[in-house]
Amino acid sequence: MSARVPAMSVLPPVRRDRIIAQLPQPFRKEAAFHTKDDFNNKVKTACQEQRTGTVGFKISKVIVVGDLAVGKTCLINRFCKDAFDKNYKATIGVDFEMERFEVLGVPFSLQLWDTAGQERFKCIASTYYRGAQIVIIVFDVNDVASLGHTRQWLEDALKENDPTGVQLFLVGTKKDLSSPAQYSQIEQDALKIAKEIHAEYWAVSSMTGENVKEFFFRVASLAFETNVLAELEKSGSRQIGDIVRINSTSNNLYTASKKKQPGCCQ
Ligand SMILES: Nc1nc2c(ncn2[C@@H]2O[C@H](COP(=O)(O)OP(=O)(O)O)[C@@H](O)[C@H]2O)c(=O)[nH]1
């Protein structure tokens, strides 16, 4: 009996502080994925009418890259555990954290991957990068060199992914350690790079928590919006697609069964 219960209904409800009803705004309009005030109308209508297809059951992979000690682990921990632990080390063997949201009434999950410190050796396994929908490139706003290295991190991440299917974020961390004057200087350079690589720019502090929740809410919202739009596009062209698929499946079945006849086990 229990196997008949849909998987989503046996999960506990989404935390009340993970409910997104409005599109969070970008940190800087000059370097934003888009600057619209609200979710796309088609997306809003689809959510109201519960026409979001499989989006509610899908999980988007998010990877976090950047130099060692720029604050990647602290950023993830501040959001997922609302904790800041100076001595925290990524646990080897635990690859990612799951974060469940509800966006416009639809469940949506992010899988946040953290490295176990392999960036020290510049040899992150390709499985870490593969299949990422969102790439978060992190630098320390007090360390110009770490900003300079972001292009290399991007290149590595895109080697394993289709660049057109990836949403990019450039995030400056440890904002609490810099004076307003120092910060605004590095922000100029960061905005330039963000625009060049088509990333949305954010600056945060995992120590104080400044902008951390806002940032991840924006990530979840944009990823969700993109997925619903893709789903709508797919269902719009489904009629033609399905006819082709049925025909080709029956052909395959026919040839497959003919081929199998001599001996089905290898
Ligand atoms: N002051 C301050 N220190 C931070 C912040 N984020 C990280 N750190 C410190 O930077 C160091 C490296 O952080 P960690 O998250 O382990 O970096 P990772 O190697 O990129 O994962 C640790 O000592 C943290 O305490 C922040 O927002 N503010």
Ligand SMILES: [Mg+2]
């Ligand atoms: Mg780490």
